[in-house]
Amino acid sequence: MPRFFAEITHPPQAVIRGKDAHHIAGPLRKKEGDEIHIRDGARGHLARITSIRSGEIVLEILCHEDLTDRCSAHLHLAMCLVDFRDMEEAIRYATELGVAEIHPVIASRSNIRSVSEARFERWQAIVTEAVKQCERKTLPHLCRPEPLEAFIREVCRLWGERLVALKGAERSISDHRQPDVGVLIGPEGGFTPDEQAMILHEGFMPVSLGDTTLRAVTAAIAALSILGA
Numbered sequence: 001m002p003r004f005f006a007e008i009t010h011p012p013q014a015v016i017r018g019k020d021a022h023h024i025a026g027p028l029r030k031k032e033g034d035e036i037h038i039r040d041g042a043r044g045h046l047a048r049i050t051s052i053r054s055g056e057i058v059l060e061i062l063c064h065e066d067l068t069d070r071c072s073a074h075l076h077l078a079m080c081l082v083d084f085r086d087m088e089e090a091i092r093y094a095t096e097l098g099v100a101e102i103h104p105v106i107a108s109r110s111n112i113r114s115v116s117e118a119r120f121e122r123w124q125a126i127v128t129e130a131v132k133q134c135e136r137k138t139l140p141h142l143c144r145p146e147p148l149e150a151f152i153r154e155v156c157r158l159w160g161e162r163l164v165a166l167k168g169a170e171r172s173i174s175d176h177r178q179p180d181v182g183v184l185i186g187p188e189g190g191f192t193p194d195e196q197a198m199i200l201h202e203g204f205m206p207v208s209l210g211d212t213t214l215r216a217v218t219a220a221i222a223a224l225s226i227l228g229a
């Protein structure tokens with residue numbers, strides 16, 4: 001059962017509106033008197049349904065429930081844009097694995113060159129749904145897509161440690177479990193030689209994810225799983 005986002009109106013009263021309210025009263029068949037798990041930001045609660053109206057569910061908060069994150073590390077994922085279906089999978093899995101920030105990046109060989117506002121809103125909805133399902137405490141920040149050069153030379157400079165997944169790298173990613181670490185995943189066609197030279201020149205540490213070639217989505221999942229272990 002997911003933990004639904006709710007608005008605390010007049011404690012101990014809370015309200016759920018819109019799509020979630022219809023889902024709870026419809027497919028989930030919840031009724032007045034039933035208990036469900038809710039959250040207000042990073043705070044979790046057990047609540048009882050007191051009334052069900054059209055598009056709105058009113059609840060009484062019964063007790064506080066602690067929420068936790070999957071790992072204590074502050075993880076950043078920068079992923080060059082790939083096909084939209086693959087990007088959606090990567091965003092969902094990264095959220096479940098505890099990532100703190102997701103940076104979509106536009107590289108020379110990226111399959112996708114731009115992202116519409118509707119598409120970006122869909123990605124944000126995927127993040128929210130994944131947080132509801134996995135019950136993590138914090139919400140990851142989904143950044144707007146930006147060109148690789150701007151990302152490399154500006155945005156990621158605040159990361160504690162900067163890694164880039166490159167086939168043939170001598171060091172394994174498992175050697176870099178730092179409290180603040182980020183990894184850059186290239187597009188399906190890989191970085192161009194000029195891009196790779198720029199990335200390394202700007203201080204990224206090349207790391208290996210193994211001897212075989214992984215799809216971008218698989219590489220992102222593997223990297224976050226190792227860094228957050």
